[in-house]
Amino acid sequence: MMNHFHLKAASVVAALLAAAMTVLGIGLLATPANAADIPGARISISTTSAVTQQWDQVDLTCEWSVPDNSKPGDTFSLQLPAELRWFGSSTFDLNNKTGQTVATAVANPQGLVVFTLTDFVATHPLNVGGACNFTTQYAVQPGAGGSTQLNFYVGSTVVRVPVAVNGPCTVNCDPAGPTSVGKAMWWSDPAQTELESIFYMPAMTSRTNDVVITDTPAAGMAIDCSRVTPRVGKNLNADGKVSEPYDDAQYPATVDCSPQKVTVSWKGLPKGEHVELFVVTPVTDASLDVYQNNGTVSIQGRESIVGAQTRRTNAGGSGDGTAAPTPTPTPSTATPTPAPSTATPTSTPSTSTPTPTPSTATPAPSTMAAVAVTTKQPSAQAPAPTVSGQLASTGAQGPGVLLVAAGLLAVGSLLAYAGARRARRRSH
Known part of the structure; x- marks a missing residue:
């Protein structure tokens, strides 16, 4: 009884393994080819x-x-x-x-x-x-x-x-600073999601100076009021910009800001002071190709209109290819097999010794020979193209898995059969 139980259990396990391997093999056969890197690009x-x-x-x-x-x-x-x-x-x-x-x-x-x-x-x-x-x-x-x-x-x-x-710079490189009022704007991040502007002007020339700067960006961007940076100082760096030590605490700016407009003002700036204003404007409409930012600079009541324009830089390109030529089939050169004659020869009665009439029909060639000739005829189609580069995985291991599954199924069946016979003998 115990041996019968073991044989029955082994046959069930073998059958289950065979089923699993069969499903796995079918799944592998259905797996599409993977994309490949192109080494010859x-x-x-x-x-x-x-x-x-x-x-x-x-x-x-x-x-x-x-x-x-x-x-x-x-x-x-x-x-x-x-x-x-x-x-x-x-x-x-x-x-x-x-x-x-x-x-x-x-x-x-x-x-x-x-x-x-x-x-x-x-x-x-x-x-x-x-x-x-x-x-x-x-x-x-x-x-x-x-x-x-x-x-x-x-x-x-x-x-x-x-x-x-x-x-x-190696000759005459002392920074002189700006010689006129102006404004510049550039992208502040690689993804081009925000722009930064600078308002600049020459050093103050009067004994005391009042300065007012306004910035009004056009549609597609808005001012970030937390990143409006006024700057005042006597020193310039190699790029002609105000550098430390700053005089911001000694001459504080008044800032009035909203997303559509910012106004920054100073009062009583002495001669020789340099003034800058940095403004960050995040993009609100990423579909635009060009962004415009305008403003005004007023020094002692003399107002100048300034502006800056920045274009979005876009990557792009082109591509094309040629269709493969359609192969032209070559007519088969196999000799057609003539149909055998079905006419029944008619004999003419004669009193003399009959002379056999030679047949004028051409013997029919063997159809097996025609098949052989046709089989050996080279194909007229163009040869299959050679694929360059790394080959993709096509799941070709599927048939091997199916063979293993079939073997396991056969073993399971034999074990089940042996178990059944042993059980019948014991029952007798």
Whole structure:
């Protein structure tokens, strides 16, 4: 009885294992191929920008291509050098002239740009490539001048790009400060979600001076009143801006601020004092390409209108491909098999010794020989294209799993049969 129980249990376990392996094998067979990195992708990069100081803008252009027969979902990447940080839109499309997207690109904060091919390459697998353009910022202090080499990484390939560097000032470099009233504005973050402005003016010339600055940003941005920074002082740094020690406590500013307008005023500033005002304006409408910020500067009642405009920097590019030619079938050269004659020969009675009439029909060739000839005829279709790059996983291990499952099922059945026979013998 105990042996019968063991045989029955073993057969049940084997059957369950076989079922599980069968389901697993079917699942693996149904698993789609995974996207692959494209080792043969190529990107060439160039720039005409020159840098003078940290955070200068560097505009770059590129040409890209991938091997023929790359697949939708396959990717290739571009890593910025440590000297640059991505600046502007972090996603963009590479479209052809009719607006079809050939590839998409996504840049992360670490400067890695990943390009992904779309379904377009399934129908246009040849000569896939195009151009791209994007903007970066020089994230470190530049060298002494001349040129510096930036190393971009495309997969495992290094692309070296020279960039001109304007060295620091060495002659007549004492900062004189602004010579006129003005305003400047720039993006304060790589994602371009907020802008920063500076109002500047020459040093005070009168014995005592009253100054009033107003800032009224246009639609698409609003003033952050917690980041309005007035600044007063006698010293300037190498960039011509007010530097420490500041005189803010000695000559405090009066600030009246709302998201649409800020007014900052000083009274009784002495001759030789420099005045600046920094204003941060977060973007409220990210769909705009251009942002405008206007204001006024009044010194001793003389008012000047100032303004600044900043454009959004956008990455973009193009792409295209060529459809694979349709193979032209070659007519078969196999000799057709003539149908055997069904006519019944008619004999003519004769009193003389009959002379057999030779048959004029051509003997029918063997149909087996015709099949063999046809089988050996080379195909007229074009040879299958060779896929370059890393092959994707296709789940080809599925049939092996099914064979194992079938074996386990057979073992389980034999064990069940043996258990049943042993039970019958014991019952007799």
